Amino acid sequence: xxxxxxxxxxxxxxxxxxxxxxxxxxxxxxxxxxxxxxxxxxxxxxxxxxxxxxxxxxxxxxxxxxxxxxxxxxxxxxxxxxxxxxxx
Numbered sequence: 001x002x003x004x005x006x007x008x009x010x011x012x013x014x015x016x017x018x019x020x021x022x023x024x025x026x027x028x029x030x031x032x033x034x035x036x037x038x039x040x041x042x043x044x045x046x047x048x049x050x051x052x053x054x055x056x057x058x059x060x061x062x063x064x065x066x067x068x069x070x071x072x073x074x075x076x077x078x079x080x081x082x083x084x085x086x087x088x
Contacts, residue, residue, distance in 0.1 A: 024048065 024045050032041040065073075 021045070 028037060028041050028044060
């Protein structure tokens, strides 16, 4: 019933990710010199991304599926094939 809100949150999340990446790049360029960036500071965004990935994995593991998704699973409306295969 709230498709607009869901799409808005999805778009906002994607935009927030792009913004966080740009801010991380700006922070690194302002706080480290070129030599430090080449030596080790380039790893900082990857470490931060790994931490975010672990948090996302934790959330996906312990959050329950929505009733709508469970109903679709029960009716077997969810594709068993890969979506790319269906498109092709």
